[in-house]
Amino acid sequence: MADKVLMKGNEALAEAAIMAGCRHYFGYPITPQTEVAAYLAKRMPKVGGTFLQAESEIAAINMVIGVASAGKRVMTSSSSPGISLKSEGLSYLAGCDLPALVVNVQRGGPGLGGIQPSQSDYFHATRGAGHGDFHMLVLAPASVQEMASLVFKGFDLADKYRMTAMILADGTMGQMMEPVSLDMGEVKQYDKSWAVTGTKGARPHNIVNSLSLLPEELEQWNLKRYEKYAEIEKNEVMYDSFMAEDADVIVVSFGVGARVARNAIVEARAKGIKAGLIRPITLWPFPKQALKAAAAHAKAFVSVELSMGQMIEDIELSIRCFRPVLLCRRVGGMIPTPEEVLAKIEEADKTGGNEA
């Protein structure tokens, strides 16, 4: 325990980025992620890196595209409304096959919304981060420790697959403090011979570009990208489970929702209800197989979300609607209580299986 320190999630995330070799950060302040920028404004100059507060979120994401093109690890962070502004850039990063880390510490929406925690950018992150056919690797931390470790992991995955990794956190994860170990291990090196770093007359030009006016060529680019996505869906799924092996009712939740659900599951078990938790750590790729396997023994599922019900669609798709999926949700910056989750678990335990 001696090596653990008490840090805010936003700060642990920022420090982990530095440990992962990120020396370029571009951002614009917005609650509840401002500590990321504040921390890096102090730290980056000390490690010879660049901290730059851009004139807008749009400028920041385009600076990210520039550094990523040069093959360097780069990060930007924001909260929901700011992430919307970055959407065009996210599409360009995908179209150019560039690695980058983008952090969304979500707040309630739509529009300017509020500043309290939310998970209502799930669709944005997993489905529609911008125009065109593409995915991002989406990682959902549920502790301050994971705010750090998933940043480290995210940079690795981004480099490995030449694509954007997004940390999809919520205001609670950014603002809370927990003990965290910053022992992240070694930074892996990846081939970046594709980067535009100047030929020095010694090699042909590298080109980073998302434009192709030949439909035959553009189709091939898309098909090739989706081969990569298929590989990721096979190899990179991460999830955690808690008392799920024998569960009749499987709660599916991520981030702060999963923390609340854990309390409810302990209470349900004390009441004799066999409840368990499957917590997706990667939201894309989604742990489809784990849920499908759980559907063989569980009679019902409960999706706990800080949104009107977005992930619930992925749960239903994963289990092919084989079992009923109930929704327990709060929105607008509100967080479900353990009592609310427990009530849904009890309802699922009573009625579950009847529709199947």
Added chain:
Amino acid sequence: MNVSILISGFGGQGVLFTGKFLAYEGLLENKEVTWLPSYGPEMRGGTASCSVIISDTPIGSPLVPHPDVLIAMNLPSLDRFEDAVVPGGAIFYDSSLIDREVRRTDVRAFGIPATKTASDKGFPTLANMIVMGKMLKELALFPDEAIDHTIAKVVSAKHQNLLELNKQAIQLGYGM
């Protein structure tokens, strides 16, 4: 041990710092801890609060809707959170700023004239540490010798001149 603590008061009364101290104390005692602040407009002039959980086992939700212990540094905090405390819990409040008694009869209540005492002693900003000293004594959450060690850790390098005053304030509360 599994104790949840809610600390609430005006912005500037050291509410977040008090929580940070308790969280650090837990960390140094090898406990699981979470610290969650209220954030947003209420911090600027209104009531700020933070929730701390200290536990022997992994902590699920970091939210504290029903605290075992409430530290109320002003009247709006007591008004807002008194009923949330679990039966059998404890309320510590600054009786120099709160001119009413705790209404609940199923909790232990401790009124501490913290702001007045702190002002009389010449460190008016450390009322929070006096209340916390009282709490540490009454609840005996941690061994006495751990407290000085923690305060040395939590008071930041640029505020080292306040270290001794913080220790004094905790001792004052401890002796009340």
